[in-house]
Amino acid sequence: MLRGFALSFGDDLIAALRDIVTQAPFRRMHTPGGHQMSVAMTNCGSFGWVTDRTGYRYDPNDPETAKPWPPMPPSFRALAGQAAAEIGFGGFAPEVCLINRYVPGARMSLHQDKDELDLGAPIVSVSLGLPAIFLFGGMKRSDKTQRFRLEHGDVAVWGGPARLAFHGVAPLADGEHPLMGRQRINLTFRKAR
Numbered sequence: 236m237l238r239g240f241a242l243s244f245g246d247d248l249i250a251a252l253r254d255i256v257t258q259a260p261f262r263r264m265h266t267p268g269g270h271q272m273s274v275a276m277t278n279c280g281s282f283g284w285v286t287d288r289t290g291y292r293y294d295p296n297d298p299e300t301a302k303p304w305p306p307m308p309p310s311f312r313a314l315a316g317q318a319a320a321e322i323g324f325g326g327f328a329p330e331v332c333l334i335n336r337y338v339p340g341a342r343m344s345l346h347q348d349k350d351e352l353d354l355g356a357p358i359v360s361v362s363l364g365l366p367a368i369f370l371f372g373g374m375k376r377s378d379k380t381q382r383f384r385l386e387h388g389d390v391a392v393w394g395g396p397a398r399l400a401f402h403g404v405a406p407l408a409d410g411e412h413p414l415m416g417r418q419r420i421n422l423t424f425r426k427a428r
């Protein structure tokens with residue numbers, strides 16, 4: 236956990252994010268089970284994570300427009316690479332940045348991230364906006380979870396045995412963030428294949 240690591244990247248991140256969302260707006264996707272997620276998502280990079288009735292996948296194109304996802308901004312790439320290197324994962328070259336948007340009440344239930352082919356690569360996550368309670372479990376869904384508060388600017392690197400741990404996010408508490416307003420944005424940087 237690198238507390239406040241993203242703060243020095245400042246307004247660049249938020250400006251780049253605004254650009255991405257103009258090209259590929261947030262949307263609430265459906266799970267294969269038919270539920271609509273409370274979290275709204277978009278992506279940038281050479282692939283994006285998507286879910287629909289047919290399953291989960293990494294897709295080079297945005298299914299809404301059939302066009303490639305917006306490119307990953309240099310400030311995103313630099314932040315992810317520097318954070319990974321700080322934890323001992325030198326040379327991390329993410330292909331995907333999945334962008335999650337939580338409004339008050341939105342949550343993410345316990346899950347594992349295993350749609351990526353190279354599970355040796357870490358995932359780097361960046362929190363912006365309202366604080367959230369992150370739930371970190373074990374290798375079984377039924378393992379007890381530890382709670383961590385993630386605040387604006389916090390970065391976490393998930394590699395090694397933690398890479399396949401169950402995790403989730405508790406329902407977002409209402410609030411108003413001075414820069415981001417009434418929402419939390421989470422960036423996750425991934426190698427897809």
Ligand code: MD3
Nearest residue numbers: 335348358360393397398400402421423
């Ligand atoms: C631990 N996102 O997008 S970020 C996800 O805050 C996801 O939006 C949450 O879980 C969010 O898949 C949590 C922290 C995170 C991301 C990936 C992980 C923790 C992880 C993968 C393995 C273990």
Ligand code: FE
Nearest residue numbers: 346347348402
């Ligand atoms: Fe996850």
